[in-house]
Amino acid sequence: MSVDIYKINPEFRDIMPKDILDLEDNATWGQEKRTIQDLTDKKELLEEHSLCAGCPEAAALRYVLTALPKPEDTIIVNSTGCTSLMFPHIALHTVHSLFGNQNAVASGIKRALEWRFPDKVKDVMVLAGDGATIDIGLDYTLQSFFRQEKITTICFDNEVYANTGGQESGSTPKGHVFKMAPKGKVFDKVPMWELAVTSGCQYSIKLTASAPKAVARAVREAVYIARELGPTYIHLYTPCILEIGLSASEGLWEMKEQDKDRFVSFKYVSPEAEALLKERKKEGLL
Amino acid sequence: MSIKDMTKEKNWSGQKLVSTDYLLFEAPREKHFMTGSEVTKEAIKRCTVDASVSYPITPQSEAAHLIGELWAEGYVGMYFRGENEFGVMSEVAGCAMAGARTVTTTSGPGTLRAMENFPMWSGTRIPVQLILMARGINSPLTIQPDNLEVTFMLETGCMIWYAENVQELFDMTIAAFTVAEMPDVHVPIVTVVDGFFVSHTREAVMLPADDIALHPYDPYAAPLPPIDSEMPPGRFLRDPFVMKSNYISYATHASWQWEVRSAVDRSRPYARHYLNGLAHVTGDEDAEIVFVACGTASNQAKEAHRELAKQGIKSKVVKLRTIRPFPHEELLAATKSAKYIFVPEFNIVGWLDKEVTQSLYGKSEAKIIGRPRVAGGMSMPVESILQEVFENTNAKGA
Numbered sequence: 001m002s003v004d005i006y007k008i009n010p011e012f013r014d015i016m017p018k019d020i021l022d023l024e025d026n027a028t029w030g031q032e033k034r035t036i037q038d039l040t041d042k043k044e045l046l047e048e049h050s051l052c053a054g055c056p057e058a059a060a061l062r063y064v065l066t067a068l069p070k071p072e073d074t075i076i077v078n079s080t081g082c083t084s085l086m087f088p089h090i091a092l093h094t095v096h097s098l099f100g101n102q103n104a105v106a107s108g109i110k111r112a113l114e115w116r117f118p119d120k121v122k123d124v125m126v127l128a129g130d131g132a133t134i135d136i137g138l139d140y141t142l143q144s145f146f147r148q149e150k151i152t153t154i155c156f157d158n159e160v161y162a163n164t165g166g167q168e169s170g171s172t173p174k175g176h177v178f179k180m181a182p183k184g185k186v187f188d189k190v191p192m193w194e195l196a197v198t199s200g201c202q203y204s205i206k207l208t209a210s211a212p213k214a215v216a217r218a219v220r221e222a223v224y225i226a227r228e229l230g231p232t233y234i235h236l237y238t239p240c241i242l243e244i245g246l247s248a249s250e251g252l253w254e255m256k257e258q259d260k261d262r263f264v265s266f267k268y269v270s271p272e273a274e275a276l277l278k279e280r281k282k283e284g285l286l
Numbered sequence: 287m288s289i290k291d292m293t294k295e296k297n298w299s300g301q302k303l304v305s306t307d308y309l310l311f312e313a314p315r316e317k318h319f320m321t322g323s324e325v326t327k328e329a330i331k332r333c334t335v336d337a338s339v340s341y342p343i344t345p346q347s348e349a350a351h352l353i354g355e356l357w358a359e360g361y362v363g364m365y366f367r368g369e370n371e372f373g374v375m376s377e378v379a380g381c382a383m384a385g386a387r388t389v390t391t392t393s394g395p396g397t398l399r400a401m402e403n404f405p406m407w408s409g410t411r412i413p414v415q416l417i418l419m420a421r422g423i424n425s426p427l428t429i430q431p432d433n434l435e436v437t438f439m440l441e442t443g444c445m446i447w448y449a450e451n452v453q454e455l456f457d458m459t460i461a462a463f464t465v466a467e468m469p470d471v472h473v474p475i476v477t478v479v480d481g482f483f484v485s486h487t488r489e490a491v492m493l494p495a496d497d498i499a500l501h502p503y504d505p506y507a508a509p510l511p512p513i514d515s516e517m518p519p520g521r522f523l524r525d526p527f528v529m530k531s532n533y534i535s536y537a538t539h540a541s542w543q544w545e546v547r548s549a550v551d552r553s554r555p556y557a558r559h560y561l562n563g564l565a566h567v568t569g570d571e572d573a574e575i576v577f578v579a580c581g582t583a584s585n586q587a588k589e590a591h592r593e594l595a596k597q598g599i600k601s602k603v604v605k606l607r608t609i610r611p612f613p614h615e616e617l618l619a620a621t622k623s624a625k626y627i628f629v630p631e632f633n634i635v636g637w638l639d640k641e642v643t644q645s646l647y648g649k650s651e652a653k654i655i656g657r658p659r660v661a662g663g664m665s666m667p668v669e670s671i672l673q674e675v676f677e678n679t680n681a682k683g684a
Contacts, residue, residue, distance in 0.1 A: 005518050073515045077380075093519045095383060098406055101376035104368070108380020112337050113514060115363045116385055118288055122515060140376070143369040 054248025060209035067216035079132035100137030103144035130171035145199035158240040196233035203232040206266035210255035287360040301499035313494035322484040327352035329459035336386035345481040346419040371396040375403035382412035385505030385512035394421035408443030413466035430663020437637035448580040461560035564613035569602030574625040590671035624652040634661040
């Protein structure tokens with residue numbers, strides 16, 4: 001595609017809201033060297049959001065969107081949960097299909113686009129919560145890794161089923177008391193970032209959403225590798241401030257200062273992916 | 287093989303592109319001897335199919351293998367084995383959302399495992415074709431023919447067609463893509479046959495040459511834009527009110543559910559054309575004894591009609607070819623003379639009997655008898671149909 005599909009018919013400019021005009025006039029479409037710095041003065045691809053005030057997920061999604069190398073040719077598949085509440089506000093092709101099938105849908109989209117557009121780059125990304133990625137959708141997440149699907153999977157890990165009211169998930173740390181685990185969770189947090197490596201991901205990284213630049217860098221690395229080599233995985237800690245009793249201003253503090261043991265940084269890059277990243281760096285894209 | 291090899295006259299495998307009318311009604315045909323699985327391959331081969339995803343389950347596995355062979359031979363654009371039927375139905379959804387003409391196959395437990403996907407398919411308005419080779423759903427495990435699974439599909443918002451034999455499976459599979467892809471229809475289509483009875487039975491079948499094929503699917507004529515970043519994004523969920531609890535949200539969902547069902551209804555004229563009618567009627571026009579059936583059961587009903595005719599007893603068979611949309615008008619017209627309507631079925635719940643009874647309620651005075659019913663892999667000998675006739679009517683058997 002060209003970015004032209006996001007352009008407004010000139011006849012309608014006078015009746016369009018400013019947000020939509022801004023998308024054409026001041027968003028960073030068609031510029032491969034988009035950066036996180038654009039957040040300060042460019043139009044974002046996320047128009048507000050409907051999550052709780054101060055939710056780290058909303059911040060993380062802003063970082064992800066601002067880092068996409070080619071947003072005008074990026075399709076994001078999401079899943080049910082808090083993240084699905086943000087997707088209606090994104091100015092990209094996005095899909096919400098079912099709870100847990102996101103990597104299967106993304107596999108179909110990616111392969112059909114490779115067939116239909118053999119000469120074009122079309123990035124397909126999955127963005128879902130920990131319940132969708134690690135519990136109900138684990139089979140489809142891992143199988144897409146086994147099959148070496150060329151998609152980037154991002155898990156927004158808030159360690160709880162937040163949108164349904166705070167139930168334990170596979171990603172909840174052992175011992176935490178949540179609904180459906182009234183005596184505390186009895187098994188360990190599922191190490192999804194490690195499963196991603198053993199399941200064939202070319203790149204797997206675990207980090208918190210507290211450092212925008214690090215998140216943006218991970219997204220760009222993951223997308224470039226997925227485009228050429230195979231599946232990539234980003235495990236991003238985005239705590240649910242509501243369910244762990246924090247106020248709107250405490251999300252960043254939680255990510256930066258707490259849980260250092262669980263979110264000690266983890267990064268795996270396959271040798272092929274390493275070489276590819278070096279090339280992209282030389283080209284000034286990273 | 288690449289989609290770039292396609293021209294205005296030929297598809298990527300070099301087959302000449304022709305209209306559905308030409309392929310179904312005009313192209314010269316030759317006689318072959320094939321199973322339902324084999325004829326599925328022949329139909330898909332002539333449909334310029336972009337994508338298929340498969341998973342093994344008896345009795346549809348062979349059809350799924352053969353579609354894979356078409357991919358290896360360069361006729362189908364993309365193919366792989368998925369992880370299970372839930373995954374497969376989501377993968378084909380992804381293919382179709384991305385603008386690919388897509389087909390898959392499944393049976394019995396696979397259908398039920400995949401179930402959450404089917405209302406998603408119709409709500410997403412993707413014209414995927416699912417070829418369903420019906421098999422029992424039971425514990426203890428059965429792999430036998432039984433079409434109980436169809437009852438679970440009835441209210442998914444998908445079109446449902448039912449083929450009686452190998453020939454109909456071939457023709458319906460081709461017509462199904464065409465009707466499902468009509469811009470004013472554009473919903474998924476489930477083409478059903480009875481597993482084993484059709485999938486594994488070798489029959490004479492008339493096929494057009496294999497150097498012609500349907501024109502490719504045009505995703506840009508769809509009522510919702512494809513997810514391919516070539517058009518402004520579709521707004522499946524664009525407007526936040528869809529996820530809120532308020533009247534506008536409820537009204538949005540309700541109207542969309544109506545619209546999906548209306549789209550299925552709008553397929554009637556197209557299906558009448560390409561299927562030569564939504565119901566086929568054979569036998570004595572003024573018969574008081576009428577059999578209403580679909581699939582293999584209609585074949586057995588026709589056998590019962592022949593036996594009754596030998597004894598001087600008039601009867602007729604109304605074979606329903608579409609179940610969704612349900613052919614209400616055709617059924618009512620075909621049962622005008624009826625005093626007794628028998629609905630022979632290969633399942634224990636009698637889903638077709640319920641459909642027929644509901645459709646004719648208040649419109650027909652005929653007694654509707656939902657028998658014989660066989661299940662679990664039992665066959666339906668013609669004697670079992672005759673017995674019901676003799677027990678429930680004044681007709682006297684020899």
